[in-house]
Amino acid sequence: MYLIEQKRKIPLCIQxxxxxxxxxxxxxxxxxxxxxxxxxxxxxxLSKNTVEKAFSQLVIEGYIDSYPKSGYVVTETNYQDFNNxxxxxxxxxxxxxxILYDFFTARLAQNSFPLKLWKRLFAKxxxxxxxxxxxxxxxxELGLREQICKYxxxxxxxxxxxxxxxxxxxxxxxxxxxxxxxxxxxxxxAIEFPGYHIARSVFNSHNYxxxxxxxxxxxxxxxxxxxxxxxLVYITPSHQYPTGVTIPIxxxxxxxxxxxxxxxFIIEDDYDSELSYTNRPIPxxxxxxxxxxxxxxxxxxxxxxxxxxxxxxxxxxVLLNKYKKSYEYRTSKVCLTTQKVLEKFIEGGYWDKHLRKxxxxxxxxxxxxxxxxxxxxxxxxxxERQGSxxxxxxxxxxxxxxxxxxxxxxKNKMKLYYAKERSGGKWQALMMGFGxxxxxxxxxxxxxxxxxxxxxxx
Amino acid sequence: MYLIEQKRKIPLCIQxxxxxxxxxxxxxxxxxxxxxxxxxxxxxxLSKNTVEKAFSQLVIEGYIDSYPKSGYVVTETNYQDFNNxxxxxxxxxxxxxxILYDFFTARLAQNSFPLKLWKRLFAKxxxxxxxxxxxxxxxxELGLREQICKYxxxxxxxxxxxxxxxxxxxxxxxxxxxxxxxxxxxxxxAIEFPGYHIARSVFNSHNYxxxxxxxxxxxxxxxxxxxxxxxLVYITPSHQYPTGVTIPIxxxxxxxxxxxxxxxFIIEDDYDSELSYTNRPIPxxxxxxxxxxxxxxxxxxxxxxxxxxxxxxxxxxVLLNKYKKSYEYRTSKVCLTTQKVLEKFIEGGYWDKHLRKxxxxxxxxxxxxxxxxxxxxxxxxxxERQGSxxxxxxxxxxxxxxxxxxxxxxKNKMKLYYAKERSGGKWQALMMGFGxxxxxxxxxxxxxxxxxxxxxxx
Numbered sequence: 001m002y003l004i005e006q007k008r009k010i011p012l013c014i015q016x017x018x019x020x021x022x023x024x025x026x027x028x029x030x031x032x033x034x035x036x037x038x039x040x041x042x043x044x045x046l047s048k049n050t051v052e053k054a055f056s057q058l059v060i061e062g063y064i065d066s067y068p069k070s071g072y073v074v075t076e077t078n079y080q081d082f083n084n085x086x087x088x089x090x091x092x093x094x095x096x097x098x099i100l101y102d103f104f105t106a107r108l109a110q111n112s113f114p115l116k117l118w119k120r121l122f123a124k125x126x127x128x129x130x131x132x133x134x135x136x137x138x139x140x141e142l143g144l145r146e147q148i149c150k151y152x153x154x155x156x157x158x159x160x161x162x163x164x165x166x167x168x169x170x171x172x173x174x175x176x177x178x179x180x181x182x183x184x185x186x187x188x189x190a191i192e193f194p195g196y197h198i199a200r201s202v203f204n205s206h207n208y209x210x211x212x213x214x215x216x217x218x219x220x221x222x223x224x225x226x227x228x229x230x231x232l233v234y235i236t237p238s239h240q241y242p243t244g245v246t247i248p249i250x251x252x253x254x255x256x257x258x259x260x261x262x263x264x265f266i267i268e269d270d271y272d273s274e275l276s277y278t279n280r281p282i283p284x285x286x287x288x289x290x291x292x293x294x295x296x297x298x299x300x301x302x303x304x305x306x307x308x309x310x311x312x313x314x315x316x317x318v319l320l321n322k323y324k325k326s327y328e329y330r331t332s333k334v335c336l337t338t339q340k341v342l343e344k345f346i347e348g349g350y351w352d353k354h355l356r357k358x359x360x361x362x363x364x365x366x367x368x369x370x371x372x373x374x375x376x377x378x379x380x381x382x383x384e385r386q387g388s389x390x391x392x393x394x395x396x397x398x399x400x401x402x403x404x405x406x407x408x409x410x411k412n413k414m415k416l417y418y419a420k421e422r423s424g425g426k427w428q429a430l431m432m433g434f435g436x437x438x439x440x441x442x443x444x445x446x447x448x449x450x451x452x453x454x455x456x457x458x
Numbered sequence: 459m460y461l462i463e464q465k466r467k468i469p470l471c472i473q474x475x476x477x478x479x480x481x482x483x484x485x486x487x488x489x490x491x492x493x494x495x496x497x498x499x500x501x502x503x504l505s506k507n508t509v510e511k512a513f514s515q516l517v518i519e520g521y522i523d524s525y526p527k528s529g530y531v532v533t534e535t536n537y538q539d540f541n542n543x544x545x546x547x548x549x550x551x552x553x554x555x556x557i558l559y560d561f562f563t564a565r566l567a568q569n570s571f572p573l574k575l576w577k578r579l580f581a582k583x584x585x586x587x588x589x590x591x592x593x594x595x596x597x598x599e600l601g602l603r604e605q606i607c608k609y610x611x612x613x614x615x616x617x618x619x620x621x622x623x624x625x626x627x628x629x630x631x632x633x634x635x636x637x638x639x640x641x642x643x644x645x646x647x648a649i650e651f652p653g654y655h656i657a658r659s660v661f662n663s664h665n666y667x668x669x670x671x672x673x674x675x676x677x678x679x680x681x682x683x684x685x686x687x688x689x690l691v692y693i694t695p696s697h698q699y700p701t702g703v704t705i706p707i708x709x710x711x712x713x714x715x716x717x718x719x720x721x722x723f724i725i726e727d728d729y730d731s732e733l734s735y736t737n738r739p740i741p742x743x744x745x746x747x748x749x750x751x752x753x754x755x756x757x758x759x760x761x762x763x764x765x766x767x768x769x770x771x772x773x774x775x776v777l778l779n780k781y782k783k784s785y786e787y788r789t790s791k792v793c794l795t796t797q798k799v800l801e802k803f804i805e806g807g808y809w810d811k812h813l814r815k816x817x818x819x820x821x822x823x824x825x826x827x828x829x830x831x832x833x834x835x836x837x838x839x840x841x842e843r844q845g846s847x848x849x850x851x852x853x854x855x856x857x858x859x860x861x862x863x864x865x866x867x868x869k870n871k872m873k874l875y876y877a878k879e880r881s882g883g884k885w886q887a888l889m890m891g892f893g894x895x896x897x898x899x900x901x902x903x904x905x906x907x908x909x910x911x912x913x914x915x916x
Contacts, residue, residue, distance in 0.1 A: 075708060076707045106593070122580055122584075122795075123580075132763035133894065246519070279518050280472065333628065337766075
């Protein structure tokens with residue numbers, strides 16, 4: 001007897017379908033006939049139409065089939081466990097260790113994001129003209145590209161046109177696009193060593209071989225680059241990651257000559273130039289290029305928010321045409337509303353204001369941390385890099401127990417970041433990020449840190 | 459003589475820096491001394507500090523350097539063209555051909571997106587608790603994963619836990635993640651033929667070899683799959699792309715047995731099951747799986763919007779653990795606010811309502827198109843697939859000039875989509891998408907279409 005209740009919220013045909021399915025699985029063998037539509041309709045006082053719907057669903061799912069003259073016959077019963085909520089053996093999310101002091105170098109302060117303004121702009125841009133029904137332009141919305149273009153020309157000395165800009169979903173997505181675009185002609189990537197670990201891993205996962213090129217006081221070693229067979233190089237010319245050195249103009253020109261000579265490309269990662277607060281930002285390498293040899297990469301993750309997922313590329317004309325041909329199926333990976341809000345944000349002058357604000361705030365935090373470090377443990381440390389970005393890099397000038405540092409920091413719920421781990425090289429330094437702290441918290445963190453530091457001096 | 463004006467808005471040190479740079483490039487040779495800081499400060503009536511800033515910028519950029527006892531010496535002058543707005547030779551955006559009738563199958567109607575509600579929910583979720591300063595959980599926000607999980611259990615018969623869900627940036631991103639995760643152990647992907655071209659191209663670009671498996675009336679051919687050496691297969695079991703067939707329960711069980719036997723995985727792409735409007739959605743294959751052999755993939759692109767960039771994966775436990783180990787550097791690719799709004803959207807019951815609404819609307823449009831096709835050209839066409847999704851697939855039953863169809867449709871500003879081109883196979887059909895039209899427009903489009911159709915009959 002099937003349980004079919006008129007009063008239940010579930011449509012009658014679905015109730016019947018569920019009951020029939022249960023019945024077939026439990027009580028029928030393959031090849032057996034089930035009662036006819038007419039019979040079931042009459043027993044349960046249902047319309048023929050209702051019963052037909054239930055039968056049709058069972059036919060589609062493959063439990064029964066209709067044969068001329070013999071009616072509906074069971075075709076499968078070997079199905080027992082569906083929908084009975086078996087237990088799934090999945091580890092619960094690992095309980096995150098509580099961290100009191102996180103010196104992460106790419107962490108922005110929670111209160112630095114212009115929340116209210118973003119909300120206001122969102123309410124403004126979301127209107128009937130936005131088409132959420134379609135896949136968006138793979139290059140990104142033209143309006144946003146125009147705003148980024150203006151900014152790059154004015155503030156970064158980039159020589160570009162909005163048509164050359166591709167909006168991407170963060171740095172790894174930008175690099176993935178380049179890796180894909182070039183993989184037919186380039187098999188190897190030369191990379192600064194030490195250098196940014198994520199650039200390395202993206203190209204690695206696209207099956208490029210990687211050639212390490214050492215970094216000196218003026219950045220990447222040109223001789224090594226020349227000797228390598230690579231025709232593609234990734235660099236951070238304005239502010240090398242992680243050492244912070246700047247490539248001087250003379251070497252910049254030589255790099256451009258190298259790219260022309262080998263018919264190659266230089267990927268210029270300009271990840272945090274706008275954050276420089278002691279010097280004026282160094283004009284981009286791209287602005288010097290006359291032969292379309294620079295692929296310029298920028299991001300909003302380091303200066304606005306990594307949670308909005310927006311980065312961008314400026315492709316030279318020859319690659320742009322290749323992109324247009326090979327990426328026909330590519331659709332934008334950046335949320336439409338985010339693109340629209342960001343466009344209005346730059347257009348309204350808020351981006352410039354925001355940059356000024358966070359430069360001032362970063363400079364202040366930087367100085368607080370620097371002064372505290374010098375005051376507390378200045379006699380035993382050397383500052384390797386300072387004055388820009390979101391971190392001060394330090395090393396001990398005395399014999400030092402790095403393992404003990406790691407153990408003690410963990411014990412004190414402090415998370416430290418090591419240049420070696422994050423740049424693939426041998427070069428070691430502690431990367432003391434201050435972006436995530438507010439000013440008061442820096443003092444607290446450095447006091448705890450310096451006590452740990454002193455215990456690690458051998 | 460340098461042009462330094464107190465009245466200009468540009469800081470004095472930057473004015474001086476620009477003037478000095480120009481002077482060095484135009485008038486100095488490498489090795490020549492430039493005037494001292496003190497001298498310049500006195501000539502232009504500037505503070506020593508201002509001049510020092512300008513010098514320091516020139517040192518960082520590599521134009522000058524200081525030597526003990528000899529002062530500042532020019533190190534590079536070979537730099538002429540920066541920032542003078544050279545012309546960039548980039549093609550303007552290709553002028554998009556105007557299209558009057560676009561039968562694209564993955565196009566949603568512009569007015570189907572719940573714009574006002576989205577705006578309201580956005581205003582609600584954006585508040586101080588959101589942290590835009592950090593990289594978000596690579597798996598996606600837990601709250602959204604919980605909502606998707608509930609939906610999948612209830613409406614798709616998926617057997618899962620929120621911990622197994624990964625929020626991705628659309629279908630290609632989902633597939634890219636799987637391709638990356640499995641590439642060490644799996645080198646080949648078996649795929650339905652004809653089958654979804656994007657699944658094919660993503661695995662292709664991750665260097666998988668592809669084995670085509672033919673599709674019959676009950677979906678993928680099991681014998682061919684058995685004979686292939688592949689241990690990984692991509693299928694659309696509930697609603698095969700593009701033929702629309704459903705894999706019956708008996709074959710589903712055999713597929714699961716196959717996956718267990720070969721120690722493989724089945725990627726179940728459940729791309730548009732929720733859109734079925736003649737039958738109840740077919741319960742997922744994943745719900746039958748007892749051995750963790752199904753990787754379940756879903757998306758919001760086909761039913762809500764492709765412009766919000768949200769898809770998801772349900773990983774079996776063994777892959778989840780692999781994911782957690784190998785994707786340490788992975789950060790979420792979906793905009794934080796979108797995740798939050800979508801969470802509230804599902805939680806508030808709006809997602810269920812939305813699905814009901816668009817199912818009704820799609821059914822209506824489907825019927826209008828179907829009836830018009832039958833009325834106008836029913837004698838010369840066969841309907842290959844109907845009753846779900848956003849398209850009716852048709853073929854001529856008479857001799858037909860396909861080339862002429864292509865030419866005439868283009869002339870009439872009509873965009874048609876061919877199954878062959880979009881599924882890599884030999885199987886041909888016209889994919890008559892109705893999602894992007896409103897109801898009135900369908901009639902207009904089909905009238906024009908049927909005139910063209912009739913001209914192509916040989």
